[in-house]
Amino acid sequence: MSNLFRPCAIFAVFLSVCLVCIALPVRRAAAVTDGPESASSLPDAVLDDVTVRPKGTVPLSAFSADPGPLRLRDEAGEQNFFIPLARTAVLRDVILTLRYTNSVSLLPDRSVLAVRLNEATLAQIRLDPAQPAGEARIRLPAEMWRGGFNKLTLAVIQHYADSCEDSVAPELWTEVDLSQSHLSYDLGPLARPVALSDLGALFSPGLGGQRQVTVLTPAGPGADGLRQRALPYVAQALALRRQYAPLEVLHRDWTAAGLPADVPGAVQVLVGLPQDLAAVLPPQALPVVDGPQATLTDTGGGHSRLIVTGRTEEEVIAAARGLTLMNDALTPDSQVTFPRRDGGGGSLPLDGRISMEGGKSYRFQALGFRTATVRGKGAYQISVPLPMAPDYYTYENAKVVLKLDFSYGAGLGAGSILNFRINDRQIHGHAMDNKNGASFQDYLITFPVNLLKPGANALLIDINSQPPVSGGECVGSRGRHLMVQVSDSSVITLPEAGKAAMLPDLARFAASGYPYVGGDGRGAGTVYLGSADLIGPALTLTGRMAQAARGPVDGLQVVVGLPAPLSGQALVLATTAQLQREDFGPWAVSLSKVKAWPYRALQDLRTATTGPELSLGGLGGLLGGTAAKPALPDEEWMQQKSSLGDKAALTAFRNPAGQGDDLLTVVAAETPAVLAARVNDLIGPGLWGQLQGDLAVWGKGGQDLLTLQVSEHYQVGRDNPLLLLRLILSANPWYWMAGAAGVSGLFTLLLWQMIRRRRQNFMGKS
Amino acid sequence: MTVQTRLSAAEASLPDASSPDLSDGQKPAAPSALSRVWSWLGWGLALPGLAGVVLVPMDWSGQMMAMIAVIAALWVLRTLPNDEPGSPLRLLVLLLTAIVSLRYIAWRGLFTLNSSTLISTALAVILYLAEVYSVVISLLGALVNSTPLRRPSLMLADLPPETALPTVDVLIPTYNEPAEMLEVTLRAALQIQYPADLLRVYLLDDGGTDAKIAQVDPENAAAAQARRTTLQALCHRLGARYLTRAENSHAKAGNINSALAHTDGDLIVILDADHVPTGDFLNRTVPWMVKRPDVFLVQTPHFMINPDPIDRNLLQSFRRMPSENDMFYQTIQKGLDFWDSSFFCGSAAVLRRAPLMAIGGLAGQTITEDAETAITLHGQGLKSVYLDRPMVAGLNPETFTAFVIQRMRWAQGMTQILLLKRPFMAPGLSWFQRVGYMSSLLFWLFPFARMIFIFSPLAYLIGGFDVYNASTMQILAYTVPHVLAGYIMSDMLFGRTRWPLISEIYELMQSIFSLNALIKVVANPRHPSFVVTPKGDTMAEEFISPLAKPFYGLFVLVGIGFIFGGWRLWDDPVTRDMTMVVLVWNTLNFLTLTAALGALVERRQRRASPRMPAQQTGTVLTGAGVSCDIDDLSAGGARLLIDPSAPQIPRKGDLIRLAAPAPQAGRTVMLSCEVCSVFPLRRRLALGVRFVPATEAEANDAVVLAFGDSARWQFFLDRRVRPIAFTTALSMIFGLIWQPVLLHARMLRAAIRLPSCLQTRQGSTHE
CATH class of the missing domain: 2.60.120.260 (Galactose-binding domain-like)
Structure with missing residues (x-):
């Protein structure tokens, strides 16, 4: 049986990949996109509905790049929607509700709106000019759905005359209201045991995929290494399987009393050593560990458990790392061991992360x-x-x-x-x-x-x-x-x-994870947390960075605690109370208890603050006058003691405690819970794609987004000094002006001396 | 304030020979060794620094910020007093503008020549070379003119009493000029204030040579014989000496060299046939020869008493606007003089015989023998002096055809010198003399650049070749500052003597014809021959210049460019920004061409001897005598303004006598006049009078009164030499460009009705 299953599974995966590849580049203009680059076309809230609830409703507009109504013109017109479905999802029922309006010029007997699923016609709706507006409910049989992308086609055949008709006459139109038309679905549990080959499907970006996952580690300082190094890999591995869709990662510790009972999400991930797992898992659920290992098992009720373990802490980390590289389609078992090669610490292969390089x-x-x-x-x-x-x-x-x-x-x-x-x-x-x-x-x-x-x-x-x-009009084609x-x-x-960039730049960060993700896939920096309860948001953010980088980021660590000073390339998640004013650059936004805002930002944030005590901050008052020139004049900076309310803020600036070109990025909110919620909002494509400047402040659900550039740009680069110089001068033309002034002054002096000497010579001869 | 008082005031402000700064023979202390080390160190730092400032790349955003700051700084700096030649402020402005332009050229060369096709790349490179040429000319001009030298006034009286004055031969070469014109020049030359025994005036007639008289065509031979006879009689009557030669070899240079063999004056004064000297010409020039034995040339300006055809036909502001050659004689020659490279301009100059004879007389390898001779003598370590005082009044060519002939000769001759004499590597010249000469010579290649600037936008608009590979923002960041810097530089150097946009018209009008001439001379540098510039023409009717056809062609072509541009705007949204920019460029070309059309309508000109404005008083001697103001004046007549209530107002046809002071001669002259017209003018009564001299002395006095006073010319120049704002120049051009269209339409309509109205004229061209 297993001999038959394996080639079948491989063939199924191959077929899916082919379908995806074919569907990806060729699609009708208004069809839903199927690649990470088009993720912004899918509203975050809709994906929530699609992927979490066993029952739900999704408007058709969620699968369309165009927000407006769909207008089908001409004698024959059609529109395709590509609807992703997790291969692990079991559809019980799907009903399509269409709300449409047709032209009153149509001939009722010859004009129909057809609904097709994967090229099979499921319904024909008569377009009756006597009833130009209508609503239709069509059952899309569950058995016709397949894992991956499903093609839903709305096609019209419409006529206004029995003969000699202009096929592109303006009377020939039917309009479908995509926001009011929707898919209602009912999902059931998977009837078969899950295998690691289902991991990608479990976290599919389509219907039935998991948007949320809980990662559990043993309590106590003994697991700090796992939390620090293994969890980022796990988060990235799962987020990358979500492709472009967001994944919220929750983190809990288990104790000797057992696993937490109220773990949300259909999939929980246990990361720990065998002895730690033995404390909370029944013996039959314990895997036999002979190296870095990952195991995916059913826990009943449609829930699954992924165990990442190894004989030593290093092996657990290696197992987590292995997950980021594992090809699900080639892993049909429920358990996999990653034998460690000598040295084991080589960099991750690029894994499809192709970035075009100059001159090639x-x-x-x-x-x-x-x-x-x-x-x-x-x-x-x-x-x-x-x-x-x-x-x-x-x-x-x-x-x-x-x-x-x-x-x-x-x-x-x-x-x-x-x-x-x-x-x-x-x-x-x-x-x-x-x-x-x-x-x-x-x-x-x-x-x-x-x-x-x-x-x-x-x-x-x-x-x-x-x-x-x-x-003529009667002989159409x-x-x-x-x-x-x-x-x-x-x-x-x-x-x-060359390789050079201007920082801070949240847009670049959102597009690629830069500078925490290098062009070679190596992590460059550390994620620092104000407290352990921020591990979940940190992992969520780490996963999103891997998605942005289109591959796993090797070596990224999550460290609980804020060292003083925060040196190096650092990304900090903390509450405002955990941050110190000194952590922030002299001319950067401060998110500590005493906040420093650019005045412009303050105007938008005032309603969110509680009892602000405003004072106009001057340059000397803020910092003792050491630092570089501010992007904003000092009178445009305000200091205040206030809270962020239910908002969160993300700001990036040159690390004042770092060396050279280190960047410090801070994500802060008032409480860990608010921070977790706002990070969850942040990773949605609606908000993530709008990041720019070096300061972003947003509220619940990504509302009231404010982005600004408030601190000085600086330039980083390598390989080509001339290009770096170009970038530096482009951002700081004052340097050039100073040089030009100096050279002009020197030249003027020399020429003036030469001319004066010559003039004296003339006078003497005269 | 009278002319004399103003002039005195002006002269008083100049340093003079008695100034402590000008003590004879005091050589300034040579720079110490330490000073030299510092200087070399400074240059060692400054040159790489300049290269860095020019070459370091920036994105357009940074470049734009930098350029906004630099242009703002220039704008402020140019408002500060910077007229002092060689002042640090002036040098700083020139340097900053140079940096802006060099950055532009570096950016163009490094980043904008990567066009998509081979033809486009070739056209882009051609355009780039034209821009490089323009920038090189600007920078050479900036260096040359950074410190214009104004020589102090030096008179014969300033020389020690025992000084022995040199003998002077005044040579007036002529070919086909009328005897009336020559008579005025001869009389003026004979009236020059200089010891009579030391001054000889020669008329060198190349129109009456033996060869001319012996030519096969009997009519021409008779004319040549008649000319010789007439001129011999004229010289005899006036006291001048007539010289001619056997053959007309080597044109003007040959004529003068032939005369040099028959004369022996220590100094040679060369005057063109229409160049009338003032009385003080030798008084102000000879002292420089006496005091400075190493000086081989004292050159003075050519002061033109009539507008050139472009001025007369289009600008019509001869009395209000600096004329075309004011820039050269009032600014460039002074700049060249500072660098020991002011050169001989063929007339209105004093040359020392000895060095001239040592090199075999005037050089004749090129058709601009004057500059060629100067280079040769400069190369021998001799010096030149340029005196910025108009003391010779001449005539501009009257017709556009004659103007083009003259300019083609200059362009060809200067290019010949560039190719044959190669001043950039000629032995004996200092580096600054090379720079000076290269600046003067390279300028004449402008037709190449000007035509490329005309055709490049058309290559894009009509041909679709991307000759300028830059975005709109880059153009704003690089090109616009370069243009502004060029304007600021030009305004600082030449603002008083060349108004904005005027050069464009002049250069465009010459380019079409000079380009062909230049190509010929580049192909064969020894081919061109001397062509005499026709002068003294009169035109009874307005007519369209026979040279107008190429302009019509260009005009149509540029117009077609607009049609294609409009089509590209509509058809190709991807290149819309660039098309807009090129259309602006094409519009500037179109405006210049439209203005050029105006200069092609030859306006009527009745007087061969133009009248110049005068501001002096006189007395009309009719009974009790009526005081009058002399409003304008020429050797042939004058316009007098008298009080309408004066007793015994002369009537038309009356013979009167005019008494007027001649300051330069130090006496009052009395002239017999016939009243030709009487009419009211500016609440006065104007009398148009014609001089009818009863004696030779009276005829001499008429010339003395009309041409004898250099202060009058200086006053006239000072009045019109002034800067104007760019916007004023722009509005002036806009005001002018509509006239040509109407004029051409009217004349073409008339031509269709009466073909004979469309007269064509050819300039006199003689080998």
Whole structure:
């Protein structure tokens, strides 16, 4: 049986991957996106509903990039929605409720709205001009759903005349209100035992995936090493399986009395040594430990338990690290051991974390893109991922060269075009005006490199295929013959570049985890916590950073306690009471009891403070006058003793106690509970994608987000001193001005002396 | 305040020979060794520092911040007093502007030449080279003109009493100029205040050579014979000496060299046929030759008493605006003089015979023998002196055709010198003389750059070649500051003598024709031949210059550029920003071209001898005598303003006598005049009178009165040489550019109705 199961499982995984790959680049313009780069299109609140509750309702707008209503035009129009479903999810029932409005010009007998699931037509709704607005409920049979992405199609066939009809007449339209149309689902428990191959499915970003997980460690200082080093790996491993969707990580300690009873979430993760586990698990549940090991078991009632253990603390850490790399599809067992290689501490492989480097060429294939073909008339979009290193920096005039291989078939009509965009900036257009079709090899497009930002980018190819209009309105073409293909043999070439970046920059942090995540995947820094009850939020944040970095971050540690001073590259989570004024830079926002705010920020925060005692802070009063020039004039800074209320704040600045280019990032709230809730809000794509500047303050549910740049920028870089110099001067043109003034002064003096001497010479001769 | 008083005041403010600073023979102390070490150390720091400041890269945002600060600083600095030549403030402004421009050029060269196709790259490089040329010219100009030298006034009376004055030969070469013109020049030359036994005036006639008289065409031969006879008689009558030669070889230089063999004066004064000297010409120039034996040349300005055709046809502000050559004679030559590289301009100069003879007379390898000769003599360690006082009044070419002929000759000649004499490596020249000459010579290559600046936007708009690879923000951060810095630099150096935007019109109008001439001379540097500039023409009717066709072509082409630009704006949203920028560029070209069209309508000019404004008094001797103001004056007549209530007002046709003081001559002259017109003017009564001299002495007095006083020319120059704001210049240009369109439309309409109205004229071209 096992002989049969293994190839079947591999084939199923392979099939899923293929489907995902095919679905990922080719999708209709309004379809839900399926890659991490498009995560921002999925509202966080909706994912909550999708993934946590066994029963729930999701509006269709959750799967659409366009927030407005869906308008289906012309004689035949359709829209696809790609709905992810965890492979471990057991659907009992799914009902689609559609609210629509159709044109009153339609012929009722010839106009229908069809609903298809994975290409099977499940319903046809008659579009009746006598009842132009309607609501329909369609059951989408559970057995037709499959793990991974499911394609839900809304298609209209609509006519206003029996013959001689203009297929693109304006009367031909039907509108679906996506915010009022929804999917109602009912999930049941998995009927079979889970295996480690289900781990990815358990934390799938789709329906049935877990948005929350509780990590448990033994109580006491003996487990500090595990908490410090193993838990970040665990959090990252699970968050990476969530792909682009957020994962809230909770942390609890167990005691000799047993595991906590009120652990939320369907999956709990136990991290500890065998002897610690033995204290809380029945003997039959204890794995036989022969090295770094991970075990996934059912605990009944649809709950699962992941045990990460090893014979020593180092082996437990190695097991956690192994989880970040493990290929679920190739691990069909419930238990896996990671034999340690000699040395064992080598850096993690990049694991698909491709970041394009300067001066190199990449085939689209190497970037994860597969040849995409679109057929039929209408608007389509092809997305090519262009991942950039977080510290990619080059001259602003440098050009990226695209050599595209694409073709289009014969019979395209007027209005058929290709538009090429980089992150929504139009860079090129091409009219597909050869009626016999055309094929292009190395079609050259150049665009400024500064259109690419750190982290994820996308080349968006908008395709509009239209059939030719010929022979009058009665001889229309349905355009089924139309075809456009973009090949994965296309090549992108980046200009030579160095590694340099301007900090602090929360946008760069959100896009890549930089600087806590280096371009090589190594962690560069430590997460410090004000108290142990902040381990959960810290792990949540760590997981989000791994998602941003598109791979595990090796070596990131979570340390409980705030050393004084907070040296090095540090990320701090603490309550305001745990922070000291001295921890903050002289010209940075202070989140300690005595807060320092830029005046602008204060205006937005005033309502959240309790009993503020405002005083205008001066430069000398704040710091004793040591430091660098402020970004804001001193009179624009306020000191106050106040709370943050239910808000949290995230600020980054050059670490005053650090050396060189170290960055200190602080996330603070009034209480650990509020901090945990706000971090949970923060990792949602709605908020995470809006981070910018060096100060962010937000409230419950991500409301009232305020972002500002308040402290001085500084530059970090390596490899190319000239580029670093360019970056430094660009951010601090005053340096250049000082140099220019000095050189001009010296030159003036020398010239003046020379001229004076010559003039004296003249006078003498005269 | 009278002219004389003003002049006296002006002269009083100048340092003079008796100033303690100018004591003879006192050489300044040489810099000490320590001072030299410090100086070398300073240069050793400053040059790499300058390279760093120019080359260090910045993103556009940082660059923009830096440039805003620098331009703001320049704006403030330029408002501070900086007229003192060589003052630290002036040098600082020039340096900062140079840094801005060099940064621009470095950025263009390093980051903006990566166009998408080979042709685009080639065009981008060509445009870049034109920009490099412009910046090099600006920087050379800045260095040359950083310290314009104003020589102190030195008179014969300042020389020790026992000083033996040199003999002077005044040589007036002529080819085809009319006898009337030559008579005025000869009379003025003979009236120069200098011991009569030491002064000889020669007319060097190349129109009556033996070869001309012996030519095959009997009509031309007879004309040449008649000319010789006439001029011989004229010289005899006036007391001058007539010289001619066997053949017309080597044009003007050959003519003068031929005369040098027949004369023996210690000093040579060369005057063009239309260049009328003032009485004090030798009084102010010879002392420099006497005091400075190492000086081979004393050059003075060419003061033009009529507007050039662009000024007359378009600007019409001869009396209010500095003329085109004011920039050269009032600023550049003074700058060159500081660096020992002011050069001979062919006329209005005193040359020392000995060094001239030592090199075989005037050089004749190029068609600008004057500058070529100066380079040769500078290379022998001799010095030149430039005196900034107008003491020779000449004529500008009257027609645009003649103007172009003149400028093509200059452009070709200077390029010949650049190619044949190679001053950048010529032996004997100091580094600053090389800089000075390179500045003067390279300037004449401007047609290449100007045409590239015209065609580059068209290459983008019409051809779609991306010749300028930069974003809008980069243009704002790099290009705009460079343009502003260029304006500030130009305003500081030439603000008084060249108004903004005027150069663009002049250069554009010459470029079309000079470019072809330059290409020819580059292809064959020894090919060009001397072409005499036609002067003294009169025009009875307005007409469109026969050289207008290329401008029409360019005008249409630039207009087509707008059409393509509009299409690109609509069709290609990706390049919309760049298209907008290029359209602005094309618009500036269009405005300049439109203004140029105005200069192509040749305005009517009736007087061959233009009248210059005068501000002096006189007396009309009719019975009791009526005092009058002389409003304008020429050798042939004057306009007198009298009180309408005066008794015995002359009537048209009356013969009167005019008594007027001639300050330079130190006496009052009496002239017989015929009243040609009487009309009210500015609440006075204007009498248009024509001089009808009864005697030779009276004819001499007319010339003395009209041309004898250099203070009058100086006053005229001082009045019009002044700076104006850029916005004023812009509004002036905007006010002018509409006229050409109307004028051309009117004249073309007239031409269609009556083809003969569309006269064409050709300038006199003679080998």
